[in-house]
Amino acid sequence: MESSRDDFVIAIRSAFLKKGTQQRFSLISLIFFSIIFLILGNLNFKAIDYVKIIVKDIVYRSSFIVSEPEKFILNSYDKFLDHFNHYEEYQNLKDNLKVLKSKDLSNEIVILENIKYRKLIDDYFIKESETYAKVLIDNPSPFLRSIIINKGSKNNIKLGMIILDEGYLVGNVVEVNYLTSRVLLISDINSKIPVSIEPGDVQAIMSGKSKQKGTLLYTKNNKIKSNEQDLRVITSGAGRVFKSGIPIGKIKYDINNLYIDKKIVDFYSDFSQLKYVKVVSYTKEQNILDSSSKKNNKDVEDKILQLNQRKENIKILIEEKKIASEIRIKYEEENNYLENKVINLQRQLEASTNINKKNKIDKEELKFLRLNLLYGKKCAKNFYNKLYKVGSVKYRECVLSKGTKKN
Amino acid sequence: MMDRSLRIKYFLYKHTGMFLLFFSILNSFDLNDLGYKYFSFSFSYILIFYFNLKRKEGLGYIPIFIAGLFNDVIIGTPMGISSLIYLMICGAAAYLRNITLRPHLVKDWIFFLVTLLILNSISFFILNFIFSYEVSTYEQLADIFFTWLFYLIFSYIFDFYGRLILGRQYVK
Numbered sequence: 001m002e003s004s005r006d007d008f009v010i011a012i013r014s015a016f017l018k019k020g021t022q023q024r025f026s027l028i029s030l031i032f033f034s035i036i037f038l039i040l041g042n043l044n045f046k047a048i049d050y051v052k053i054i055v056k057d058i059v060y061r062s063s064f065i066v067s068e069p070e071k072f073i074l075n076s077y078d079k080f081l082d083h084f085n086h087y088e089e090y091q092n093l094k095d096n097l098k099v100l101k102s103k104d105l106s107n108e109i110v111i112l113e114n115i116k117y118r119k120l121i122d123d124y125f126i127k128e129s130e131t132y133a134k135v136l137i138d139n140p141s142p143f144l145r146s147i148i149i150n151k152g153s154k155n156n157i158k159l160g161m162i163i164l165d166e167g168y169l170v171g172n173v174v175e176v177n178y179l180t181s182r183v184l185l186i187s188d189i190n191s192k193i194p195v196s197i198e199p200g201d202v203q204a205i206m207s208g209k210s211k212q213k214g215t216l217l218y219t220k221n222n223k224i225k226s227n228e229q230d231l232r233v234i235t236s237g238a239g240r241v242f243k244s245g246i247p248i249g250k251i252k253y254d255i256n257n258l259y260i261d262k263k264i265v266d267f268y269s270d271f272s273q274l275k276y277v278k279v280v281s282y283t284k285e286q287n288i289l290d291s292s293s294k295k296n297n298k299d300v301e302d303k304i305l306q307l308n309q310r311k312e313n314i315k316i317l318i319e320e321k322k323i324a325s326e327i328r329i330k331y332e333e334e335n336n337y338l339e340n341k342v343i344n345l346q347r348q349l350e351a352s353t354n355i356n357k358k359n360k361i362d363k364e365e366l367k368f369l370r371l372n373l374l375y376g377k378k379c380a381k382n383f384y385n386k387l388y389k390v391g392s393v394k395y396r397e398c399v400l401s402k403g404t405k406k407n
Numbered sequence: 408m409m410d411r412s413l414r415i416k417y418f419l420y421k422h423t424g425m426f427l428l429f430f431s432i433l434n435s436f437d438l439n440d441l442g443y444k445y446f447s448f449s450f451s452y453i454l455i456f457y458f459n460l461k462r463k464e465g466l467g468y469i470p471i472f473i474a475g476l477f478n479d480v481i482i483g484t485p486m487g488i489s490s491l492i493y494l495m496i497c498g499a500a501a502y503l504r505n506i507t508l509r510p511h512l513v514k515d516w517i518f519f520l521v522t523l524l525i526l527n528s529i530s531f532f533i534l535n536f537i538f539s540y541e542v543s544t545y546e547q548l549a550d551i552f553f554t555w556l557f558y559l560i561f562s563y564i565f566d567f568y569g570r571l572i573l574g575r576q577y578v579k
Contacts, residue, residue: 007506015501027501030472031494037476037487042538052486059433059480066433137481144540146483175483182483189541210444 378403459500
């Protein structure tokens with residue numbers, strides 16, 4: 001028993017205390033150094049902070065360079081695939097464009113009206129600054145999800161700035177270095193965002209769940225209405241962390257309506273494909289009623305009026321078109337009816353003409369038979385006269401002319 | 408005196424581990440992001456454990472410490488935590504090497520599982536309770552499982568690589 005404990009102690013001592021052949025430090029000293037680094041880092045020790053900033057900038061840049069060959073290969077592969085899917089995508093885009101064009105005008109009106117009403121309730125945010133940044137590193141750990149962008153305090157990046165990808169929310173800046181910044185993605189489990197679920201305006205907090213999904217917290221499931229369509233998730237603006245109305249993702253409609261599925265958000269943006277992102281910050285508009293703001297308000301109102309007029313005109317044109325097409329359909333129906341009537345009348349006329357003809361023939365035949373009884377003998381051929389054979393045309397003519405011979 | 412070509416080969420073999428470690432940390436290609444739910448594994452853990460177990464001089468503690476700092480910067484964890492875990496893996500590997508007379512892959516494999524469980528628990532404790540990071544337990548358990556599973560595969564690959572480079576000189 002004693003010797004096995006000794007063996008254990010010797011092995012541990014050898015592993016942690018003994019310096020290797022080419023080791024400058026023993027393991028235990030480096031472990032202590034790591035712990036000290038951790039503790040001082042947590043206490044925001046100045047020297048450690050400076051070391052951190054320097055190391056971070058060096059690592060981000062070197063990581064970007066190391067990743068270049070692999071990025072080149074992946075990009076080439078993507079381009080290769082794009083060429084194959086080009087036609088199909090083109091067709092889809094064409095269809096989508098048609099749909100979007102029709103929605104565009106209504107959207108414009110809604111946005112302007114929205115701005116107007118938000119100004120009225122003093123909740124209108126305008127962009128304070130906007131800058132584009134390149135994603136240097138998007139290599140998240142299995143547990144934490146963040147990206148590094150190539151803009152830092154040198155480019156006026158500040159903590160809490162919002163990161164967008166084509167208008168969709170990606171995350172916010174959680175760490176700013178001189179040349180780089182770290183963005184905490186909304187897919188990270190530590191990210192908590194106040195959101196609204198539309199339609200229904202249900203309020204919730206969204207947390208990251210997995211690489212492309214989020215989960216809704218602190219909301220009652222029965223409040224989320226199931227109206228057989230995807231539900232949109234947008235920022236609610238509560239707590240002033242994010243501006244309200246930034247699209248995040250959707251809750252897919254599920255036929256089975258499973259309880260858990262109502263709380264899973266599919267993000268619009270694909271975080272594995274981020275290359276360039278927009279870094280924006282918003283500020284509340286100063287609602288000073290000076291001449292310029294009044295002019296601005298008037299401009300917006302004029303624009304809304306113009307758009308409404310355009311919308312009305314389009315409505316009237318659509319109505320006119322509708323009426324015209326209704327009249328056309330009516331005329332076509334009447335035309336068809338009349339055509340049928342003419343055809344029927346023609347048939348009737350034809351039938352009556354046939355009857356007339358038949359009647360005439362019958363009348364003539366009756367006259368012939370009557371005269372035949374009276375004058376048949378005068379016209380019929382026998383062995384002592386040379387008159388007409390019964391049934392011949394000459395005989396008929398003779399009978400009809402009442403026995404008068406015809407040469 | 409060592410033959411020149413053998414020296415080159417030995418140099419290659421000696422620095423492959425370090426090169427792989429830094430490359431896997433700095434490269435943005437993420438084997439964990441293959442689109443499978445809960446699938447992830449820590450290649451650096453496997454690498455450090457394997458090379459410290461198989462080679463007496465290991466990968467060098469200072470480069471491992473620096474690699475840990477780099478890893479923390481890349482993934483956004485508090486600086487120093489990865490270094491601590493990496494160095495503790497080195498310690499575990501060195502301890503196993505010291506107590507083992509007849510090395511066997513299955514024994515290494517089981518010891519690696521114990522090491523992973525202990526070190527991930529320490530990491531979870533530090534992140535969760537000291538730095539208030541929220542870490543998904545399921546994802547961490549899956550990571551431990553797959554890292555442990557892949558150790559076997561990578562062990563064969565590294566052995567094969569050693570034999571390929573050093574030939575008969577390669578000592579398991």
